[in-house]
Amino acid sequence: MTTPEILTIILTTAVTMGTPLLFATLGGVLSERAGVIHLGMEGIMLVSALVTFVVDLQTGSKVLALIGAMMAAGALSGLHGFVCISLRGNQIASGLALALFGTGLSGLFGDALIGSTVTSLDRIPIPGLELIPILGSAFFNQDWMVYLSYVLVAGLWFMLFHTNWGLQIRSVGEAPIVCDALGLSVAKIRFLCVIFGGMLIGLGGAYFPMVLTSFWVDDLTAGRGWIAVALVIFAFWHPGKALWGAYLFGAAIAFQLQAQVMGLKIPSYILEMFPYLLTIVVLTVVTVRNRRAGQTFMPAALGLPFFRGDKH
Amino acid sequence: MIKHLLTILVTLMLWVPNFASAADPKVAFIYVGPVGDGGWTYAHDLGRRHLEKMGVETTYVESVPETDSERVLRNLARRGYDIIFTTSFGYMDPTLNVAKQFPDTIFMHASGFRTHDNMGNYFARMYQARYLVGMVAGMMTKSDKIGIIGSHPIPEIIRHINAFTLGVRSVNPKATTQVIWVNSWFDPAKEGAAANSLMDNGADIVTITTDSAAATQTAAKRGLYSIGNDSDMTLYGPEAHLTANIFNWGIYYEHIYNQVKNGTWKPSSDWWGIETGAVDLAPFGKMVPKNVQDMVMAKKAEIVSGEFVVFKGPIKGQDGSTAIAAGAFPSDQDLLSMMYYVEGVVGDIPQ
Structure with a gap:
């Protein structure tokens, strides 16, 4: 097997393994940019996986399945929003509860489905782009959900940093009191971000x-x-960096598998640790550097419930 | 006086149900994965359900992390379960610790080696079934490359890889097995990716020591073959699933339950073989030709009768040196600590 072929295999696996992380990280970025920590990702992912599976099994429609998954995930996140925004509950506790609740819920209703299978999405090559050496087949010969993730990365980046909405969302995450004084509804913006x-x-x-x-x-x-919870931080709450972070984790798995097949004498444990180690290193370096420059990346009001006016 | 007699009477009446419940032991299980894994834990849970069908009161706690198992075990013992089966290697020391604290509860630990006054351990000689499914793979492969998705590099798994490889090469000396470790018992997405890696590199059959049916699914998608593990995984890819090495734990759990009920239980290390039915093969897929099935079943009969032993010298190590001398039979202790590959396995044991 030639080097380009091996690279293509690794990158292709990196993208498929990274894509679910990417979606979840983007969701976390949106929610946390508005100031609400979302630790319930594992539970939400499991419930939406279950709903996808059930709807697909019943209707055979991938699109309906996806809509169902998004509705279920939106509803559960709405619950998180209700606790954190309306009741001003502890965001960490609510998120953890949601993670455990979702895991249990999916297990409970999933029991009846054990043994059934659905078809998986086909790869759709994008004419022209897929011919790019090495990268083409890894990035542009994938299923349509991967392409959807590219669109979402670009869309979320543009929305957050180049539109008025984005400015409002980021402001609510940084200085909710100021936003409130300017007449923005902090609760509404946060709710929408948590649900979407x-x-x-x-x-x-x-x-x-x-x-x-x-x-x-x-x-x-x-x-x-x-x-994905860790990736949101690793990506410094930025959709573009989320893409690289997710693929890095995917690539670590892909490389670990491929290295073993090729007989490279790298202990698989080291490869498994690598992305986590990198997370710690990057966070440390960037945090130290930015603290010197007086900058922070974390939304300033992240995790803090918003109390209006003089009520607190 | 009458008051005292009454007190004694009432106390005795309160005691009676306790005696009755001692005669009918209650059984608890802790599982390392979810019961819905379709593999290892699922197989144990089928055993538990077998007890339930006999009218035994059972309970289980699933997905218990090995680090949290002591707390769960203590809780179950306190709740009055008489027999507790702990079904993962990593539960061994926690089980021993809790067994010392609850001398009236009987603990049975799967796949380990510790015993105590009230703790036994048990396992089944799955390697015998692994040898047989290896024969199937050896006869069905066209590329002479068979992939194995390894979970954790512990002696049990190394032994299974070796037995499988011996089975493969007993019918196809040119064939090799390639191992990829995923360092997890259960991670369907990663198992699927590992199956793809193995097949990208030329394997046309994959088997697993992990717990999910992801590899069978991946093989089905690519039009290749798979061999399932622990439970029959045919449902997940009927056109890919050649067979599987499976556990029938119900047979063993019934045996232990009866021993405890009759008061004949003693701590021991049980290692049940294929002759007891505790391990077996899943039904063959329809693409497995009759002559292959016949050969494998004939070999199974030889193992059952004791005429054939899987680990019998001469067996060569991975580098071609002698691992087991000609005519030698390794002891169970040797098998339980096996940490080398036999000839024909490609890959390294992570250190």
Whole structure:
């Protein structure tokens, strides 16, 4: 096997393994930019994976399945929003509860589905682009959900940093009191971000039955919702960096598998640790550097419930 | 006086149900994965359901992390379960610790090696079934490359890889097995990716030591073959699933339950073979030709009768040196600590 072929295999696997992480990370970015921490990703991904599977099994329609997954994820996130925004509850506690609740819920209703299978999405090559050496087939000969993720990365980036909406969202995450004084509804903006963010996380869950594992087993995300929680921070709440972060984690898995097949004498444990190690290193370096420059990347009001006026 | 007699009477009446419940042991299980994994944990849960069908009161706690198992075990013991089966290697020391604290509860730990006054361990000689499914793979492969998705590099898994490879090469000496470790018991997405990697590199059959049916699904998608593990995985890819090495834990759990009920239980290390039915093969897929099935079933009969032993020298190590001398039979202790590959396995054991 030639080097370009090996690289193509690694990159292709990196993209397929990274895509569910990417969707979930984007959802986390949107929610946290508005100031609401979302730790419930694992639970939301599992429930939306289950809904995708059930709707696909019943109707055979991938589009309906995806809509169902997004609605379920949006509803669960709405619950998180209600606790965190309306009741001003603790965001961490609510998120953790949601993660556990979702895991349990998917297990409970998933039991009846064990043994059934659905078809997975076909790869659709994009004419022209797929012919680019190495990268073409990895990035442009994928299923349509991967292409959807590219569109979402660009769309979310543009929305957050180049539109008035984005400015409002980021402001609510940085200085809700100022926004409130300017007449913006902090609660409304946060609610919308949590719900739409949840829908994006739901796409990450849907990717499992759609592409990765077209059968139902309990716990099929195997903890990837928690990796996405870390990736949101790793990406410094930026959609573009989320893309690289997600693919980096995907690539670590792909490389680990390929290295073993090729007989490279690299212990697989080291490769497994690598992305986490990198997360810690990058966070440390960037945080230290920015603290010197007096900058922070974390939305200033992240995790803080908003109390209006003089009520607090 | 009458008051005292009454007290004694009432106390005795309160005691009676306790005696009755001692005669009918209640059984608890802790599982390392979800019961819906379709593999290892699912197989244990089928065993539990077998007890339920006999009218035994059972319960289970699933997806218990090995680090959190002591707490769960103590809780179950306190709730009055008489027999607790702990079904993952990593539960061994936690089980021993809790067994010392609850001397009246009987603990049975799967796949380990520790015993105590009230703790036994058990396993089944799955390697015998692995040898047989290896024969199937050896006869069905066209590329002479068979992929194995490894979970964790512990002696049990190494032994299974070796037995499988010996089975493959007993019928096809040119064939090799390639191992990829995923360092997880259960991660369907990664198992699927590993199956793809193996097949991208020329394997036309994959088998697993992990717990999910992802590899069978991946093989089905690519029009190749798979061999399932622990439970019959035919449902997930009927056109790909050649057969599987499976557990029938119900047979063993019934045996232990009866021993405890009759008061004949003693701590021991049980290692049940294919002759007991505790391990077996899943039904063959319809693409497995009759002559292959016949050969495998004939070999199974030889193992059952004791005429054939899987690990019997001469067996060569991965580098061609002698691992087991001609005519030698490794002891169970040797098998339980096996940490080398036999000839024909490609890859390294992670250190």
